[in-house]
Amino acid sequence: MNQIQLCDMLLEDGLNKWLGKIHKGDTLELMARMPAQSIDTIVTSPPYNLKQSTGNGMKNGNGGKWPKAELINGYAGYDDCMPHGEYVAWQRECLNAMMRLLKPTGAIFYNHKWRVQGGLLQDRADIVAGFPVRQIIIWRRKGGINFNPGYFLPTYEVVYLITKPGFKLAPKANALGDVWEVSQESDNPHPAPFPPKLAQQCIGSTTGEVILDPFxxxxxxxxxxxTEGRQWIGIEKSKDYCLLAKKRLTAHRELSA
Ligand SMILES: C[S@@+](CC[C@H](N)C(=O)[O-])C[C@H]1O[C@@H](n2cnc3c(N)ncnc32)[C@H](O)[C@@H]1O
Known part of the structure; x- marks a missing residue:
């Protein structure tokens, strides 16, 4: 009995150090230091490796009809340009690290985007193969950076709901359905942000107390x-984005005070 309590306390102590903080560093290195089975919900959007895209002008840097699209410049401190196989292996390693952190009732909302590569659809099945994907939510976001005459303008991204067996939605969340219409974010200097409503809908659909975003x-x-009254942990590699996140959080707290 004492021993179990001691373990619980250690787990709590370990996690407390992480809560409510933006941790600057490499996501795999930092996730490896966090206690196993300590997180309820992960909501995240990894870099999409878009500089390797052939279908939308990203690879040759002209951006199709959107030459000023922010993502053409990539991220601060990250070039988004890995060889595809390396990128898939990295993302699978990240998902394994996330699964280790999830409680037996936890879930990951993993946002990604399908694309056309060399004229053929590349969905992200190679990344999520073998992980317990329970559902694919369509995030209908309207226009994307792509005016390729060979196929229709993509208007959605996906959110893979990857779960541990004990995961259940919050009461009534099931009625939201699996197609979420959420406009893109326009008021954010980050090149690829979530719209706040998308992240809020993921979190509000669960009863999870501790939320992690490893990107x-x-x-x-x-x-x-x-906004949903939950605790959180953030990991981000770029100092610029850590500072931006801090600034946005401070502004949010002032507005909601
Ligand atoms: C698609 S963006 C996430 C945007 C975020 N959802 C938001 O609303 O602003 C992916 C982020 O991952 C970060 N990143 C890339 N590699 C990383 C790594 N190894 N460890 C931690 N963060 C990394 C990038 O700097 C970028 O900010």
Whole structure:
């Protein structure tokens, strides 16, 4: 009995150090230091490796008809340009790290985007193969950076709901359905942010108390977690984006005070 209590306390102590903070560093290194089975919900959008895209002008840098699209410049401190196989292996390693952190009732909302590569659809099945994907939510976001005459303008991204067996939605969340219409974010200097509503809808659909975003960017998941009254942990590699997240969180807290 004592021993179990001691373990619980250690788990709590371990996690407390992480809560409510933006941790600057490499996501795999930092996730490896967090206690196993300590997180309820993960909401995240990894870099999409878009500089390797052939179908939308990203690879040759002209951006199709959107030459000024922010993502053409990539991220601060991250070039988004891995060889595809390496990228898939990295993302699978990240998902394994996330699964280790999830409680037996936890879930990951993993946002990604399908694309056409060399004229053929490349869905992200190679990344999620073998992980317990329970559902694919369509995030209908309207226009994307793509005016290729060979196929229709993509208007959605996906959110893979990857779950541990004990995961259940919050009461009534099931009625939201699996197609979410959420406009893109326009008021954020980060090149690829979540719209706050998307992160909030993921978090609000669960009863999870502790929310992690291992690719925190401008801090949208943290803001959404606070709006939903949950605790959060953020990891981000770029110092610029850590500072941006801090600034956005401070502004959010002032507005909601
Ligand atoms: C798609 S963005 C996330 C945007 C975020 N959802 C928001 O609302 O701002 C992906 C983020 O992952 C970060 N990143 C890339 N590699 C990383 C790594 N190894 N460890 C931690 N963060 C990383 C990038 O700097 C970028 O901000």
């Amino acid at each position: 925190m960017g401008s801090g949208t998941t943290a803001i959404a977690a606070e």
